[in-house]
Amino acid sequence: MQEPRRARLIDVARRAGVGKTTASDALSGGGRVSPATREAVLAAAADLGYSVNTAARHLRGGAIGTIGIVLPEVVSRSSYYMAFTFGIVTSAAAHDIDVTIVSPSVSSGRSRPIRADGLIIGDPLSGDAALPALMSSGIPIVTQEHLPDDIAGTPDGVLWSSHETAMLRLFDEIDVTGARHPALLVAPDATDWSRQLVSGYRQGCAARDLDPVIAPISFEAPWHEVREATEKLLQTHPGTDVIICGPDSSAIEVVAVLGRMGRTVGDDITVVSCVDHPSLPFLTPSITSIDLRPRDSGVACAELLIDLLDGRVASGTDVEFPIDVVARESTAQPLRVRR
Amino acid sequence: MQEPRRARLIDVARRAGVGKTTASDALSGGGRVSPATREAVLAAAADLGYSVNTAARHLRGGAIGTIGIVLPEVVSRSSYYMAFTFGIVTSAAAHDIDVTIVSPSVSSGRSRPIRADGLIIGDPLSGDAALPALMSSGIPIVTQEHLPDDIAGTPDGVLWSSHETAMLRLFDEIDVTGARHPALLVAPDATDWSRQLVSGYRQGCAARDLDPVIAPISFEAPWHEVREATEKLLQTHPGTDVIICGPDSSAIEVVAVLGRMGRTVGDDITVVSCVDHPSLPFLTPSITSIDLRPRDSGVACAELLIDLLDGRVASGTDVEFPIDVVARESTAQPLRVRR
Structure with missing residues (x-):
């Protein structure tokens, strides 16, 4: 069931005149936000009847309350993926959702099921042996960047940049x-x-x-x-x-x-x-x-996945994420x- | 039940003549490891009968296969906590365990139970309203740094630095x-x-x-x-x-x-x-x-928690983690x- 009149994070952000990342920061208690901005975001949320707890209620009806992140192996020292991950965490926090970093061993023969309502796959790698199983797992998936040609399947959402x-x-x-x-x-x-x-x-x-x-x-x-x-x-x-x-x-x-x-x-x-x-x-x-604005990109991926899970956007949605030199x-x- | 003869990550690391972080990297496919070092670690693991999959089997008997991280709110742009978190992820991956970043909203009235076999609390903050509930949740807890005086309870393990x-x-x-x-x-x-x-x-x-x-x-x-x-x-x-x-x-x-x-x-x-x-x-x-060697500190926290969960170290263990100027x-x- 869609609930089209329920306020989304983007509505709060627009009303407060800030970006989604800043709105997430303000709602989740993030510290890089000035007191005036935080007040504006909280006021906008109050005006629109938005609250962190109700935002995720639909998603969480019988659900796990966790979104998973699958990153390329070998990235644990990458400042890019760290910022991306913490962007997802900030956004998820604004929806009262946890974030599980799925063990990289996923690709070397994991048998345990993935416990997550949805998955974000960062930079799907060509030839990654784990991807086919994930793509056919039935778990809603947002990829950051399009799948390489050698991986079959269609993600529910794609956030890509030129x-x-x-x-x-x-x-x-x-x-x-x-x-x-x-x-x-x-x-x-x-x-x-x-x-x-x-x-x-x-x-x-x-x-x-x-x-x-x-x-x-x-x-x-x-x-x-x-x-x-x-x-x-x-x-x-x-x-x-x-x-x-x-x-x-x-x-x-x-x-x-x-x-x-x-x-x-x-x-x-x-x-x-x-x-x-x-x-x-x-x-x-x-x-x-x-x-590449990794933190904002993490926020955008999380928002896209949550919107998909909540039925507010349709499966097959592609979103271009702007980057600059x-x-x-x-x-x-x-x-x-x-x- | 203790299984004292089963090889631990530290045993593999010592035999290969490397640190635990490097051993984790090599076992989980981390990319900052030279081929020679990786080979040495894999050889040591083979000699000792250590494998990523068996290492966590004990822990995972009926368990969730996830350890949770609770970070102070407001840290999502901190390079320190990012490196710390990814240290935990790397180490967990070497045990085939996932890592859940518990939403910062934990402290603003979360009702959902935390699904994790154990928790790592990074830098417990004085006056943090979420900590008392976590400390009495029954979930095994490792804190990085000692609890501030105003928070009651005793963590199962503490990793601290001078x-x-x-x-x-x-x-x-x-x-x-x-x-x-x-x-x-x-x-x-x-x-x-x-x-x-x-x-x-x-x-x-x-x-x-x-x-x-x-x-x-x-x-x-x-x-x-x-x-x-x-x-x-x-x-x-x-x-x-x-x-x-x-x-x-x-x-x-x-x-x-x-x-x-x-x-x-x-x-x-x-x-x-x-x-x-x-x-x-x-x-x-x-x-x-x-x-502060945050990545190594994350690895050390994860190893301490996993050793606690596996019954290889006793509750109440304090470990000093060396830092330097x-x-x-x-x-x-x-x-x-x-x-």
């Missing part, structure tokens, strides 16, 4: 540096995200008549792999003048490798990142990157041309 | 700068952590015959509160020459405030932090801080004395 477009925006910033030899450090076919990055990269190169150079690396490469891939890239393509770093936090290691080689970022070579990281604004120079010092001025 | 000693170590680094007017930005009575910081700070001041100045601030203060507290501190105590930042990530904002006031960190004033943050090594100057540029040389 990383292709973001990559082209990154090229606009790279143009400021005059760089003509870009190389992309990426796991080319790992996920729809990386597939889009490669596609955008090839388009950006083609539009500028540049030779694409793709340095393959794991989806979440450990430091030593980033180091080795960077060293190898600079041996095989010594003229590289901008390294576009795919994996989360790899830009930090690439900058460190360049430093150890006696190169200065912003001199005759520069670095940009496809995933922003809390450190990148503080590196010298600060690093231009794509801000943050231009910083690493692309602020022309590079010195190497002699 | 923040008092770490603060005294921080003073040793501050001594290098010659600073004589330290101020501590902290929520004095929020948790056992902050209580220890204040105690260590007073001892450090007393040993050097310095006047203690405590600038009170919320446990996890939003940016604007950090800014206001810093500005107020410098108005009321303009001679302050080192700001010791308590709340996670507050040092970043304190450095920014000083910059906007035209002050240079490392000139006639400096900054240190009681919680390390991924950005602090990259600030100019880099910021000396206490490394990371000396960086902000305390590397003497400050210029203000005229």
Whole structure:
């Protein structure tokens, strides 16, 4: 049964003139909200008859009161997935719902059923042996990014971003540096995200008549792999003048490798990142990157899943989640041309 | 029933010559582990007959297969709690156990039972209305840090660190700068952590015959509160020459405030932090801080809880978790004395 007149979080957010993340923070007691904003959100919730406890009542009629998160294995040091997860937690808290992080061992032969009313799958990985079983489990599923082509099934909801477009925006910033030899450090076919990055990269190169150079690396490469891939890239393509770093936090290691080689970022070579990281604004120079807004993305995934579970949106809903490039010092001025 | 001869994660780690976190990573497929290390861990596990699936079998006889995490409200942007949480997730994965993040609304009137075999409470907060009910829920509980005095009950396990000693170590680094007017930005009575910081700070001041100045601030203060507290501190105590930042990530904002006031960190004033943050090594100057090793701490909490649930350690176990100071540029040389 639909209850179309019951207020949703988005209604509260709109009435208070804030975003859904801020509304979630205010309702769940989040601390990054000013007292005035919190008051406005609580007033809007009161006006609309919205309360944390009633919001999830429908969902929880006989249900578990938990949504599950399935993340790619190997992400436990990723600041991106941490922020994404805590965005989901904040949003779920605003609905009085718990969040279960499903053990990564799900993919290595878990027999126990998953106890969750719905699942959010972050970045479904190509070839992930766990995904087919999850897709056919009957549990409502929201994926962040589309399923890779090799995984059968249709999620009930998809939250996706245009990383292709973001990559082209990154090229606009790279143009400021005059760089003509870009190389992309990426796991080319790992996920729809990386597939889009490669596609955008090839388009950006083609539009500028540049030779694409793709340095393959794991989806979440450990430091030593980033180091080795960077060293190898600079041996095989010594003229590289901008390294576009795919994996989360790899830009930090690439900058460190360049430093150890006696190169200065912003001199005759520069670095940009496809995933922003809390450190990148503080590196010298600060690093231009794509801000994937992971916390807001977690909130949006949770809201989409809860709306699906509550029957307020239809299965098969696709939602585009906006992302953008943050231009910083690493692309602020022309590079010195190497002699 | 105890099964003393069954191999534990720590046995595998010792045989492979690595730490428990690395062993967890290797067993759960974590990606920051080199192939050689992973092989060594898997070999040690095979030698000892340890497997992820059998490790948790005892615990899971009729149990839920989930451990819960209760965090202070208001922490969803804290890099500390994110790393702590993902440490727990990694460790749980090595035992084929899920992790449920219990909604912060637990403290604002949750009626639903908590479905978890055991709970980890991170930094129990003084006055937290949810804690008494949790402490008497009958669910086995490990707290990270001791309960504040105003909360009744005894956790089954406590993982604690000596923040008092770490603060005294921080003073040793501050001594290098010659600073004589330290101020501590902290929520004095929020948790056992902050209580220890204040105690260590007073001892450090007393040993050097310095006047203690405590600038009170919320446990996890939003940016604007950090800014206001810093500005107020410098108005009321303009001679302050080192700001010791308590709340996670507050040092970043304190450095920014000083910059906007035209002050240079490392000139006639400096900054240190009681919680390390991924950005602090990259600030100019880099910021000396206490490394609380949150990810390892999460692993240690999970291992303690699982050992308790499996009956391998007795209820009432206290474990000290080592932490240390990371000396960086902000305390590397003497400050210029203000005229």
